Amino acid sequence: MDKKKPIRRFKSFRWEETDLLAYKEEGSAPFKAITRQTLFRDPALKCELRYFEMAPGGYSTLERHQHMHAVLILRGRGEVLVGDEVREIATNDLVTIEPWTWHQLRAGPDVPLGFLCMVNAERDKPSLPTDEERKALEADPKVAAFLKGT
Amino acid sequence: MDKKKPIRRFKSFRWEETDLLAYKEEGSAPFKAITRQTLFRDPALKCELRYFEMAPGGYSTLERHQHMHAVLILRGRGEVLVGDEVREIATNDLVTIEPWTWHQLRAGPDVPLGFLCMVNAERDKPSLPTDEERKALEADPKVAAFLKGT
Numbered sequence: 001m002d003k004k005k006p007i008r009r010f011k012s013f014r015w016e017e018t019d020l021l022a023y024k025e026e027g028s029a030p031f032k033a034i035t036r037q038t039l040f041r042d043p044a045l046k047c048e049l050r051y052f053e054m055a056p057g058g059y060s061t062l063e064r065h066q067h068m069h070a071v072l073i074l075r076g077r078g079e080v081l082v083g084d085e086v087r088e089i090a091t092n093d094l095v096t097i098e099p100w101t102w103h104q105l106r107a108g109p110d111v112p113l114g115f116l117c118m119v120n121a122e123r124d125k126p127s128l129p130t131d132e133e134r135k136a137l138e139a140d141p142k143v144a145a146f147l148k149g150t
Numbered sequence: 151m152d153k154k155k156p157i158r159r160f161k162s163f164r165w166e167e168t169d170l171l172a173y174k175e176e177g178s179a180p181f182k183a184i185t186r187q188t189l190f191r192d193p194a195l196k197c198e199l200r201y202f203e204m205a206p207g208g209y210s211t212l213e214r215h216q217h218m219h220a221v222l223i224l225r226g227r228g229e230v231l232v233g234d235e236v237r238e239i240a241t242n243d244l245v246t247i248e249p250w251t252w253h254q255l256r257a258g259p260d261v262p263l264g265f266l267c268m269v270n271a272e273r274d275k276p277s278l279p280t281d282e283e284r285k286a287l288e289a290d291p292k293v294a295a296f297l298k299g300t
Binding site for chain 1: 153154155156157158159160163165168189190192194195196197199217218220222223224230232233235237239240241242243244245246247248249251266268270271272
């Protein structure tokens with residue numbers, strides 16, 4: 001990996017020498033209007049720090065995995081599903097996503113939502129819910145409303 | 151370690167369930183007007199994410215170590231010394247501090263400087279400069295002015 005300049009300037013939620021990437025491969029999982037930038041990844045670091053940003057109305061994939069997410073909201077507002085809890089989130093709030101906890105983030109209808117996410121560099125791949133698991137989540141009306149984006 | 155609530159609210163650069171700590175033990179090294187909050191530390195994570203904040207005129211310790219620092223400026227403005235470079239830094243800029251690189255951060259004279267710092271959970275202790283190393287750094291007038299805070 002190329003070494004980064006020691007200082008990388010911030011420009012309206014883009015950073016120098018930092019590519020704007022697709023969130024995931026298109027069609028691999030459900031998501032909407034979300035981009036990814038890897039702010040720090042280095043053999044000397046055992047974690048990566050990524051920045052994800054969703055346009056208004058955008059959302060990440062509903063998924064879970066062994067690895068933990070450590071999230072800091074850097075921009076805007078939205079909602080997060082963590083397990084069976086739906087919570088509003090705003091700039092600088094912290095979100096801890098424990099191993100094997102279903103989670104999804106959604107930007108507000110009229111504001112973007114940008115967040116930092118720290119993860120272990122070595123980590124497992126996310127699992128998507130089965131139809132049964134999705135139905136179990138939707139049994140809670142609040143969770144069902146969140147998943148529909150209403 | 152106690153499990154954290156999944157969402158921790160941000161309150162003016164303090165977070166719920168997150169202690170405001172001394173930067174280091176008083177007298178262990180030179181520093182001024184700087185505090186520490188550990189935002190994420192968990193056995194499931196191989197890194198920690200800390201938030202440091204300096205009051206106007208405050209500074210961190212001039213030091214170096216094997217472990218890498220991955221820094222994102224979260225609040226305010228200031229200057230950083232990385233190796234033999236002195237650079238201005240502002241909110242959301244990224245700073246990479248390579249292993250064994252001398253570094254120090256300083257808040258501006260009239261603004262605080264708050265920053266996130268990601269580090270490996272397992273890491274070595276910092277080294278302070280010897281008198282000779284400090285003199286070598288001060289041979290560069292820009293670095294000397296930075297270290298004096300002028």
